[in-house]
Structures are given as structure tokens and as C-alpha cells.
Amino acid sequence: MTEKVAELGEFPLIDRLGQVLGREGRHPAGLDLGMGDDAALLQSRAGCQWAVTCDTLVEGRHYLPSYLTAFQLGRRAMAVNLSDIAAMGGQPRYALVALGLRGDTLVAEVEDWYRGFAAALNPWDAAIVGGNLTRVKGGQFISITLMGEVAVGRALRRSGASPGEVILVTGYPGQAAAGLRLLRQQGDRAGLEYHPLVQAYTSPVPRVAEGRVLAGSGLVSAAIDLSDGFLGDLGHLCAASGVGARLWAKQLPLSPALGAATVEWGDDPVQWFLGPSDDYELIATCAAEQAETVKAQLSAVSQVPVHQVGVLTDQPGCLELQDAGGSLSQLGIRGWDHFANGGQ
Numbered sequence: 325m326t327e328k329v330a331e332l333g334e335f336p337l338i339d340r341l342g343q344v345l346g347r348e349g350r351h352p353a354g355l356d357l358g359m360g361d362d363a364a365l366l367q368s369r370a371g372c373q374w375a376v377t378c379d380t381l382v383e384g385r386h387y388l389p390s391y392l393t394a395f396q397l398g399r400r401a402m403a404v405n406l407s408d409i410a411a412m413g414g415q416p417r418y419a420l421v422a423l424g425l426r427g428d429t430l431v432a433e434v435e436d437w438y439r440g441f442a443a444a445l446n447p448w449d450a451a452i453v454g455g456n457l458t459r460v461k462g463g464q465f466i467s468i469t470l471m472g473e474v475a476v477g478r479a480l481r482r483s484g485a486s487p488g489e490v491i492l493v494t495g496y497p498g499q500a501a502a503g504l505r506l507l508r509q510q511g512d513r514a515g516l517e518y519h520p521l522v523q524a525y526t527s528p529v530p531r532v533a534e535g536r537v538l539a540g541s542g543l544v545s546a547a548i549d550l551s552d553g554f555l556g557d558l559g560h561l562c563a564a565s566g567v568g569a570r571l572w573a574k575q576l577p578l579s580p581a582l583g584a585a586t587v588e589w590g591d592d593p594v595q596w597f598l599g600p601s602d603d604y605e606l607i608a609t610c611a612a613e614q615a616e617t618v619k620a621q622l623s624a625v626s627q628v629p630v631h632q633v634g635v636l637t638d639q640p641g642c643l644e645l646q647d648a649g650g651s652l653s654q655l656g657i658r659g660w661d662h663f664a665n666g667g668q
């Protein structure tokens with residue numbers, strides 16, 4: 325268990341990681357040739373198109389090892405990509421994993437990353453089909469490319485929303501940022517593992533089933549996943565669709581855990597809901613008269629609550645919050661920007 329990456333070497337390490345996937349991963353139909361050759365051979369299904377995404381987590385910038393177990397880190401890294409496929413309404417199929425590893429990293433740690441990757445992919449019968457290992461001196465990284473399938477013409481985009489439509493959101497945004505604050509306050513995860521806010525950060529559940537239903541309904545005009553923060557990502561959707569948004573403060577789903585934490589901090593929970601946070605929930609828009617149908621279709625496959633939080637307006641770039649008394653305040657767009665913000 326103390327063996328290091330540099331002691332084992334690249335090709336034996338690839339063999340060991342392949343063994344983890346052989347034991348714990350899937351070998352879905354359509355995967356003609358996986359890891360071990362120069363390239364994988366994959367079949368696509370008739371009538372489908374590929375949705376392809378890529379995301380990289382860099383140690384010290386996107387994560388700190390003291391906040392997550394190696395298994396959680398692997399599962400979370402894959403969940404980030406699954407969420408992008410979910411936002412398009414896709415069925416996850418194949419992943420490519422590129423790692424930057426220091427020579428003194430324990431082999432067992434990398435194996436745990438792979439257990440996490442497999443745990444995230446298995447519910448969707450999706451598999452890792454290849455990748456690349458490289459040696460780094462500084463921060464390690466995990467870079468994943470994920471391919472999903474969606475029926476031609478059914479993919480959800482950010483750009484289809486219209487004024488007058490309503491805004492739906494899954495789950496309870498803002499919790500991941502609050503969990504990260506708890507981890508930062510303490511400096512590590514000891515004793516915090518089961519805190520609901522910390523779990524929202526360490527173990528996000530990508531809304532793949534929900535995204536599939538939203539795409540399949542034919543009723544949803546636009547969608548996006550929450551990787552930057554509610555307001556930031558809603559802003560992306562509004563910009564792509566050329567619309568504005570009015571949110572109803574009373575309708576925002578604030579989780580009890582977020583409520584309790586913000587009372588302790590003396591903060592406004594609405595600001596945590598709106599602000600930078602990578603919760604991997606979904607925002608979707610649809611005609612007001614279809615909202616109950618969409619919610620009913622979601623509840624048939626998912627326990628995740630869905631709330632109607634506002635309406636789209638014909639004022640592009642204008643995001644506003646309507647309080648209980650009916651008065652409006654303008655909202656700036658505050659999401660996560662990798663170049664404007666510092667790392668953690």
C-alpha cells in the first residue's frame with residue numbers, strides 16, 4: 325500500500341488501473357475495443373449524435389486533497405463531466421481520462437481515483453475506454469473527456485429560451501459553496517464527512533436521469549448545469565437565448581442545512597443560493613403552462629425536488645430579484661470565472 329507511482333512505472337501502473345476497471349467498471353455493448361491499444365473502437369447507435377465534453381481538475385486550484393478522499397475526488401471529477409452531458413440531455417457512454425501525476429504519489433491513491441470514476445459511470449453503464457498518464461512536478465491534475473449520446477434533434481441547449489417562459493431548477497443550489505466554506509474554515513474534512521453541506525461539495529450527484537427526461541419531454545426550451553453558480557449559469561443561459569430573468573425571492577429553494585449555516589454566519593441564504601457554487605444541479609426553461617407536466621415527468625423518475633423560481637423577460641442581460649413585497653432589485657452576474665477569480 326506504500327508503493328509509489330515512480331517505483332511501479334507507467335506501463336505496470338496502466339495495467340493496475342485496468343485491473344481496477346476490470347473488477348469494478350462496466351464493459352457496455354458498443355465498446356468494441358477499450359484500453360490497451362493505440363485507440364479505442366466505439367460504436368454509435370443509429371439515430372443518435374454525440375455530446376462530448378471535457379473538464380480538468382487541478383490540485384491546489386480546483387481541489388485540495390485534504391478536503392476529499394481519493395475515491396471522492398475521482399467520483400467528483402467524473403460527476404463534473406456527467407453533469408455537462410446531463411445538461412444536454414445525453415446518455416453517458418465513454419470516458420477518456422488523462423492524469424498528471426507526481427512520482428511520489430501512492431499507487432493506491434490513483435487506484436482509488438479509478439474506483440471513484442467507475443462508481444460515477446456505472447449507474448449509466450458508461451465506461452473508461454482509454455487515456456493518458458504524464459508526470460508532473462507541481463500540482464497533479466485529472467482531465468476527463470466524456471462522450472454521451474442523444475437522439476438527433478433532442479439535445480438541450482442554452483439558446484432556446486423565450487420571454488415569458490418559466491425557470492425550473494433541481495435540488496438546492498448554494499450548498500456546495502457553503503460546504504466548501506466549512507472545509508476551508510477547518511482546513512480539512514475530519515469530522516465533517518457527513519455534514520449535508522460538505523457532502524454537497526464532496527459527493528455531487530449529476531442529474532443525468534433528470535436531463536434525459538427533460539430532453540425526452542420535448543417541452544424544455546433550454547437547459548444548463550450549475551457549475552459556476554446559480555446566477556452565473558442562469559446568466560449564461562439568458563445570454564445565449566437573448567433574454568433576461570426575474571427571480572422570485574420567496575420561491576428560491578433554500579435547504580434547511582444552508583439556512584442553519586447562514587444563521588450561524590449572519591449571512592443571507594439567498595446570496596449563497598445565487599452566488600458562485602458548483603452544485604451540478606440543472607436549470608431548465610419551458611412554457612408556463614407546461615411546467616407542471618415537466619415536473620410530473622421528472623417526479624416519475626427522480627426524488628430530486630424541482631422548483632419554479634422565476635420567469636424569463638424580454639430584457640436581455642437584465643437579471644432581477646422580486647422580493648415578497650413585489651419590489652425589484654437588479655442582480656449582478658456572479659459566477660465562477662477561472663481567469664477573474666483566484667483559486668482556492
Ligand SMILES: [Mg+2]
Pocket residue numbers: 407408411548549550551
Ligand atoms: Mg456545464
